[in-house]
Amino acid sequence: xxxxxxxxxxxxxxxxxxxxxxxxxxxxxxxxxxxxxxxxxxxxxxxxxxxxxxxxxxxxxxxxxxxxxxxxxxxxxxxxxxxxxxxxxxxxxxxxxxxxxxxxxxxxxxxxxxxxxxxxxxxxxxx
Amino acid sequence: xxxxxxxxxxxxxxxxxxxxxxxxxxxxxxxxxxxxxxxxxxxxxxxxxxxxxxxxxxxxxxxxxxxxxxxxxxxxxxxxxxxxxxxxxxxxxxxxxxxxxxxxxxxxxxxxxxxxxxxxxxxxxxxxxxxxxxxxxxxxxxxxxxxxxxxxxxxxxxxxxxxxxxxxxxxxxxxxxxxxxxxxxxxxxxxxxxxxxxxxxxxxxxxxxxxxxxxxxxxxxxxxxxxxxxxxxxxxxxxxxxxxxxxxxxxxxxxxxxxxxxxxxxxxxxxxxxxxxxxxxxxxxxxxxxxxxxxxxxxxxxxxxxxxxxxxxxxxxxxxxxxxxxxxxxxxxxxxxxxxxxxxxxxxxxxxxxxxxxxxxxxxxxxxxxxxxxxxxxxxxxxxxxxxxxxxxxxxxxxxxxxx
Numbered sequence: 001x002x003x004x005x006x007x008x009x010x011x012x013x014x015x016x017x018x019x020x021x022x023x024x025x026x027x028x029x030x031x032x033x034x035x036x037x038x039x040x041x042x043x044x045x046x047x048x049x050x051x052x053x054x055x056x057x058x059x060x061x062x063x064x065x066x067x068x069x070x071x072x073x074x075x076x077x078x079x080x081x082x083x084x085x086x087x088x089x090x091x092x093x094x095x096x097x098x099x100x101x102x103x104x105x106x107x108x109x110x111x112x113x114x115x116x117x118x119x120x121x122x123x124x125x126x127x
Numbered sequence: 128x129x130x131x132x133x134x135x136x137x138x139x140x141x142x143x144x145x146x147x148x149x150x151x152x153x154x155x156x157x158x159x160x161x162x163x164x165x166x167x168x169x170x171x172x173x174x175x176x177x178x179x180x181x182x183x184x185x186x187x188x189x190x191x192x193x194x195x196x197x198x199x200x201x202x203x204x205x206x207x208x209x210x211x212x213x214x215x216x217x218x219x220x221x222x223x224x225x226x227x228x229x230x231x232x233x234x235x236x237x238x239x240x241x242x243x244x245x246x247x248x249x250x251x252x253x254x255x256x257x258x259x260x261x262x263x264x265x266x267x268x269x270x271x272x273x274x275x276x277x278x279x280x281x282x283x284x285x286x287x288x289x290x291x292x293x294x295x296x297x298x299x300x301x302x303x304x305x306x307x308x309x310x311x312x313x314x315x316x317x318x319x320x321x322x323x324x325x326x327x328x329x330x331x332x333x334x335x336x337x338x339x340x341x342x343x344x345x346x347x348x349x350x351x352x353x354x355x356x357x358x359x360x361x362x363x364x365x366x367x368x369x370x371x372x373x374x375x376x377x378x379x380x381x382x383x384x385x386x387x388x389x390x391x392x393x394x395x396x397x398x399x400x401x402x403x404x405x406x407x408x409x410x411x412x413x414x415x416x417x418x419x420x421x422x423x424x425x426x427x428x429x430x431x432x433x434x435x436x437x438x439x440x441x442x443x444x445x446x447x448x449x450x451x452x453x454x455x456x457x458x459x460x461x462x463x464x465x466x467x468x469x470x471x472x473x474x475x476x477x478x479x480x481x482x483x484x485x486x487x488x489x490x491x492x493x494x495x496x497x498x499x500x501x502x503x504x505x506x507x508x509x510x511x512x513x514x515x516x517x518x519x520x521x522x523x524x525x526x527x528x529x530x531x
Binding site: 007009010015018019041042043064065066067068108111 | 465466467468469472473476483484485489492498499527528529
């Protein structure tokens, strides 16, 4: 790969997780299956997952999104996979944003939080 | 190389700006900004109401713009010009005041797959009344496939409501030919032209277009935002009902009922955007002084340069006609595999302002099979240097994303 230009947003962590996202796909016979739109851009994320003994044993995301929302979904799902649900419930927006490690404008913050908000919907569904 | 760019102070204040979003809104020449300020400074009063000099003067200036709009679009009389708050409201007035009154269950409104939401949603709302929508499909080259007589009961077609030019594809539709085709195949239909995109470029004449209704916005045509125009032939305006109610639009008001004022007041309740109308008048004077020929020559140069540039970037997907005939300088594109918002965000680093998303044309996006596009749109202050900047910008996007 050629050397990339320095960009305040599109750092290596975003580019890598966008091009090779972790946990992309759909979990079979999931315990939750939720979808959420970002009305600003029409992006949509679907999140599916399995829970066993209070632990998130599997999670996957699919849908169309920009590099920021895709990278955020990749990093978030990696962060929470295998963890206890009650831990995951304590995750804040700031926790989700800090996984990306970049400064975001208000509009791109919406992109970055789409996966987090979809996860919150999922947690409500399994409550 | 735009002899008009210096008239637009936005470029003095933002010297590095490469503004490629005129299809969303145009920049304003100093003359328009001055006219708005001058109205507030020298002539501000409510119109049609005051018995004093200042109000008389404001009214004169306001009504002079109505005459100026009538001249600009080739209306028979200033009474055929209704000031609205935008093209959207203009179309809604026809939906609420004409279609609701005159169309019956089973009647058909013809639209197309390239409509902006503003020329689709007002008609969708009427489906509850049993009015049906028929949508003209697109050809491979993103033009309208309108020879649909075998697919449609023409005797039920009562309104053809089409965009003159697509805000996504840049396609200029042969609306006059389309209306003629429908009428020759038995439709007794009125033609509504959504001229929001075309009016700033083609300087339409409603009579040569054969438009029964035409809508456009001031803010895309160098004028202030918050003002639009509905043109309709006078007998249509007289026959249709008002759709928004309140002061000024009445002849007589009793406690339980009212009668309407004459056209155009019937459709202009409340106080209009006075300074906006004044600014629109100046915008029309400005564009008229440039003239159709000079404007078209400049835009044709830009369109050709842009099409050549896209032809030299075969990996970029361009949506819309690939030839300069019957198209505006609106270029929707995608870098395959890259979301439009990422492209727009990175272009912004280089001072390049483009639009990204569905452009209020979601049915068209579904048709094109994409969630959105990046859109670069041109106007008289753009130059071929702006197109070169876009080409370099696209290369930078690819480098930033590690694609080149």
